[in-house]
Amino acid sequence: DIQMTQSPPSLSASVGDSVTIACRASQTINTYLNWYQQRPGRAPKLLIYAASTLPSGVPSRFSGSRSGTHFTLTINGLQPEDFATYYCLQSYDPPYTFGLGTKVEIK
């Protein structure tokens, strides 16, 4: 099974900061990597699909990139509503696997 190693588990940042979250796959997953945002008590929301594509309606301060099996989610200019937990998901080969999550907290 493909393992997804997500880092860091948590980070503290201020409004306006830029932050980067990483996920590394244990083997090739091509671009079958999505990022999700989850606020407390809510269902997850898709932020990025196919490693770097923004769905319509997602603000452009979110971006995704890939280098081999290393993927990153960057938020440029954190907004108050961005303080949440973020997860990556590989859908290259079932069983699909999520990263353990990164909680972005207010400094």
Added chain:
Amino acid sequence: EVQMVESGGGLVRPGGSLRLSCAASGFTVRSDHMNWVRQAPGKGLHWVALIHSGGNTYYANSVRGRFTISRDSSKNTVSLQMNSLVPDDTGIYYCARDSSGFGIDSWGQGTLVTVSS
């Protein structure tokens, strides 16, 4: 508008069974890939099962042999039959759609399953 509404959650004793249902609207379940994802209280997301548009099914190692995912095209629903439940199966179960083949793109609001004696 795409919507998924889960039902069937509740309290069940270890070793018991439960059947979850996901009623879809705004799309047809047989045209897309449908998943179930679990989230234990205070924990992260855990992928559980997938029924591909072609009908193939896939499961997490932790549930294979105990859970069965299926769909009913006439009712536009997806179900998860859960047998031999254990306390680690406790959590919110989300029905989730993959319309593009690039992973989950939309989610239901979830239904809570509690396995406890």
